[in-house]
Amino acid sequence: MKQKVVIRITLNNGKKNARSKAMQIAVGIQGVESVSLQGEDSSQIVVVGDNIDSVILTSLLRKKVGFAELTSVSPVSNEGEKAKQETKPSESGIQSMVWPTYPAGVPYYYQPGAPYYAYEVVGYN
DSSP: OEEEEEEEEOOOSSOTTHHHHHHHHHHTSTTEEEEEEESGGGOEEEEEEESOOHHHHHHHHHHHTSOEEEEEEEEOOOHHHHHHHHHSOOSSOOOOOOOOOOOOSOOTTOOOOOOOOOOOOSSOO
16 A cells, blocks of 8 residues: 655754655665655654654654654555556466565574484493
């Protein structure tokens, strides 16, 4: 589900790169498609994307930039895109398959056990 998240931030801490840092943080979140600054004095960040976790985004902005307040979260209607997708049938009839990703390697806590050897000692008292 596409959604539009508006977050109000204060950028009066004297840092010149606070706006660009806030936008870099917003772009780094999974599912974000576009980020823009709006409002008077560019104090609002508008993030549009698919299944964005707005609480995590707001808390990251609070940690890295300063005061951040979640103003609104609203769904974005994409009726025009659905109509385009429905009218265009697949020409080859082949459906693409997405393979799941698995973490590579062995977890760091895995340690193979040493083999246990039992020796019988003859004549030891």
